[in-house]
Amino acid sequence: MVSQRRELDSERQIKETEEQRKAREVRPILTFESLIANIVTSQALVAQKEAIKSEVNTTLKAFYCELCDKQYINVAQFDEHVRGYAHTHKLVCSLHHSSLCYLTKIGPKAIQGDDCESAPERC
Numbered sequence: 001m002v003s004q005r006r007e008l009d010s011e012r013q014i015k016e017t018e019e020q021r022k023a024r025e026v027r028p029i030l031t032f033e034s035l036i037a038n039i040v041t042s043q044a045l046v047a048q049k050e051a052i053k054s055e056v057n058t059t060l061k062a063f064y065c066e067l068c069d070k071q072y073i074n075v076a077q078f079d080e081h082v083r084g085y086a087h088t089h090k091l092v093c094s095l096h097h098s099s100l101c102y103l104t105k106i107g108p109k110a111i112q113g114d115d116c117e118s119a120p121e122r123c
């Protein structure tokens with residue numbers, strides 16, 4: 001009886017192993033094609049990431065203030081900046097002086113603070 005039962009157990013074990021082996025064979029294994037597919041997928045992901053990056057850069061350009069040399073990440077921040085004192089002051093100064101003079105001689109950094117109006121002779 002005991003030996004019979006042991007046989008049955010071992011038979012079952014053999015069966016299970018065969019099933020497991022079959023399952024292993026069915027399971028996808030890394031082939032050359034699947035590796036290439038993975039590489040293509042990762043290249044596509046890299047291209048996708050680059051596309052997103054350039055899209056983000058394009059979007060961010062819209063929120064960049066050239067006058068103040070400041071980057072904002074959304075329209076709310078940019079809007080707040082454009083309405084703010086620092087930007088408005090710079091804008092008024094840049095319009096006050098000739099644009100050529102502003103761009104070539106003093107530049108935006110020289111107009112920081114309030115001294116641009118008090119020292120227009122620097123222009």
Ligand SMILES: [Zn+2]
Binds near residue numbers: 087
């Ligand atoms: Zn600004």
